[in-house]
Amino acid sequence: MINKKTYKAYCLDLDGTIYRGKDAVEEAAEFVSRLQQQNIEPFFVTNNASMTQQQLKEKMTGFGITAKKERIISSAIAAAKYIKHWYPGKTVYMIGSEGLDQALRQEGLVRVEESADIVLIGLDRAITYDKLATACLEIRKGAVFLSTNKDLAFPSERGFLPANGAITKLVSASTGIEPVFIGKPEIHMLEAIQLELGFSKSEMVMIGDNYDTDIQAGIRFGIDTIHVNTGISSTATVLEKKEQPTFLIENLGYWKI
């Protein structure tokens, strides 16, 4: 087992790290349980913006993981916190699903249908031309343009479906304006955790399977990173990258606390 360093804030990715689709990653579930035995509540950091904290908590319960709801940071939660922190009192035109709507309400933000200060786009499977047109018009009138994440496709029973990054692309292509993305590999979700609980960067670690999102987010934010070989980026692939994670392990069973 490796034990090179201990941290206060363990930030764990979900899909590919804690679970793979409908299956738990056993060693990750045990890792979370070991942390909790030492009174450390980990953070769960996911680009998913469609599900609410409660829905994500219940999904993890199904894998035998007891997560603290307020420590589940989705790109929806982080977007709402980002707006509240950087644009206090500003109004939001939102395209997105229940998870995003609830995150905005949780932070007390006001949604409007026109003359918005901010346009925020998340995955919306009830998208219409009118919603997209309004987003374009508001951005052209000067609204700040935010998007939960840049994921282009996600797997479903039917095959790969268009994800939020693709919907966002329609709006950025039409307006010629690029959004600020909240999700990994951007730093905003990790920053939200830091701002809220006052950790120093040396006390934080980002753990994930995806080099381009999880590991990059940690590197860009300037904290330690642990790559696990349980998901999308194999260890072999990661070893070829110019910027390396702080640690590479096969799975979280190999990390002593």
Add this chain to the structure above:
Amino acid sequence: MINKKTYKAYCLDLDGTIYRGKDAVEEAAEFVSRLQQQNIEPFFVTNNASMTQQQLKEKMTGFGITAKKERIISSAIAAAKYIKHWYPGKTVYMIGSEGLDQALRQEGLVRVEESADIVLIGLDRAITYDKLATACLEIRKGAVFLSTNKDLAFPSERGFLPANGAITKLVSASTGIEPVFIGKPEIHMLEAIQLELGFSKSEMVMIGDNYDTDIQAGIRFGIDTIHVNTGISSTATVLEKKEQPTFLIENLGYWKI
């Protein structure tokens, strides 16, 4: 008046060349009438894929121009002719409006909702997530990907709205596959005219106001081009381009036949 050359096929752009929004370009209307007095029926070549030939004909009638319906080539008409010529007997999954649907029916093409050989995207103001998802799934399964044009925005009373190129961008971003675009600056509309009526390239000329679409289409197809200073690209701008139109005139009043 300039009369450097006469042609058999005068291919005229519409918006910015024949009319500007709701107003006729007077000299262009007179030019069409002068051609017709010499028994030359011009072609009208527009990236618009939403309106039918009949609707475009009626619009021109309002400006005092009598156009032959079958000589109005929209990107919808050209897309249908392109499919019929290059993919005879193949089925089409279509996103688009009445103009595109009618163009497909006119060429006897068969629309399907799944297992399509071809995915064709045109501007659709009744777009849904499900339509976009189906397009992505069919393209990932191997369907040929076509799009009427790459226009990113179009003016409306509310402001600039997302156009077909932006909708197409969603699908190409999500699938990682770029479509074949039918509209100008691609050559397919001019090619459709040539294939159908057997002109040689030296008998054809493309006339338009937009350097990036009209003039580029003519240059790429290898025919003469006439730039008119009545629309989007000013003569001054065009003179700075590396590849020059064959002729530059202020308006079509200056062109003797």
